[in-house]
Amino acid sequence: MGYKRSRDEAMVEVKTEQPASPYIPMFEGFRKELDEHHDRREKIIKASRDITASSKKMQVASIKHRVRSLGQPVPQFVNKNNTQYWETIDKQYKSIAADVQGLNAYRYERNITGGNQEFMESLTFQHYLETQTLISYDESKSRIAAMSGEGGPVLLSPEDFILGVFDLIGELMRFSITSMAMNGKLPAGKPKKYKNEKKDAEDEQAGDKMDVDEEAPAASETQQPRIVLSDLREIRLRLEMFEPPPGSKFADEVEKKMRVMRECVDKVEKALYSLTVRGKERPKGWMPEATEGRRAEVESY
Amino acid sequence: MAAQSGMVDPAIFKDLQSMVDQDAALRDELRDIIQALEKHNRNIMFVLSRAHSTPVANLSDVLKAAEEPIQNVVETVSKLSQSASKLPYYKFNSMWSRQVQEAVSGILFWGWLGGQKQDGGESKCGRLLTIEELGEILKVPVNLKDRDEFHLTIEEYLQALITLVEELARLARNSVTLGDYERPVLINQFIKDLHAGFQILNLKNDSLRRRSDGIKYRVKDVEDVVYDLSLRNLLPKKEVEN
Known part of the structure; x- marks a missing residue:
């Protein structure tokens, strides 16, 4: 997108060189309408970018700060760090909420979809870390509606949600690989295995709707705790079973993301394989199977 | 759940x-x-x-x-x-x-x-x-x-206007072929006026912008027709007086 010429500048230029055309008043009306439209669109594009940037930072922070356990609140210091990003996202959704109501909800859909998808990636990831489940579309919608405030809910399309879930797989892959490198095993649902900062984690989550303790599947004694890989396989299956409308733009995007998504699951399977085969010889800090080399490629999609 | x-x-x-x-x-x-x-x-x-x-x-x-x-x-x-x-x-x-x-x-x-x-x-x-x-x-x-x-929508109407300009540029030439030297002058003024209208819009880098950029060439096409006519003294008299 190029830089725009200042509006006043363009006007003055024209006015001096073009004497009265009978259609000028009509076009002045159009200009006003189009200017309003472009201003709104630019505002939304900017908000979308800010939401994307903050969501990405939040994802990186969660992995960097060694969230290594599942089904329990994310340690407080991670949350503290993430608060600023949540606030930015919240503010951005509020700032555009009034602009995307009614007729305009779908008018600017493709301008906000980038931000929505990236935020979905973050939201599904956070929710997964805390509950080891996939957040539903309806709950995601109401989360965004809550963030949108009084202007009315910002639209989250089913497509945004699904594409966000595709990206969640990449996030879980990075989470798994890092965890294997640091702890020598895949994160699983049983919290007691980990000596992480369990105590401080409680308070920050007080206002949260999710009742984490009850939902942690590890609570049932009879069941083996699920490891991340089985969850990855489950989402992979769901995504593979999903049928986008043939020939649509959405179908193209799904196809692209499907490829990346499969690679991500493969990567975790391969890493777990080499960890199983050579695990015992693992020196401290050793990364399973070529993580560094391939990481860039995944992060760039 | x-x-x-x-x-x-x-x-x-x-x-x-x-x-x-x-x-x-x-x-x-x-x-x-x-x-x-x-x-x-x-x-x-x-x-x-x-x-x-x-x-x-x-x-x-x-x-x-x-x-x-x-x-x-x-x-x-x-x-x-x-x-x-x-x-x-x-x-x-x-x-x-x-x-x-x-x-x-x-x-x-x-x-x-x-x-x-x-x-x-x-x-x-x-x-x-x-x-x-x-x-x-x-x-x-x-x-x-x-x-x-x-x-x-306004965008649809504007797109259609551009198509009209293109159609009229064609018509200006074809009018001459039919021996009608009056209509090119009318078309010339008409699409100039529309062009002036498009010029005051602040268009972004979209299809409307790209297509409207072509209007000036259509204006020129019709100007050329009028020029050819005036050169040969074929323009209707009253138009010249104006």
């Missing part, structure tokens, strides 16, 4: 699938109407293309013949409007926007040629139908802002 044993509640994807399937079904339904519209648009253009080889004196037959396909377009647009008004407008708008533009540009050309009778029953060449008049002809609202229904 109680029945859920794994990570994913199966209902999530079941619901998503049915939402997406429903959209696809709606699109199929609309597609039939849009295809019909496309056919009627072609018929308008087929009839009106005779204007390029018909002297002004005999034009009324052509304009009359265009009324039937235009009526078909109006009916099809009404049908489209009825189906589409139940849906979020901009969610599906891209499906029919091009066809609506074609319909509008056909009617604009017809109107410019004098298709729409004036109050006195006279038909006059060189008239621009406004977006409001098109809304009346097509029986749809224009430039809606307060409610989410089918309508004609």
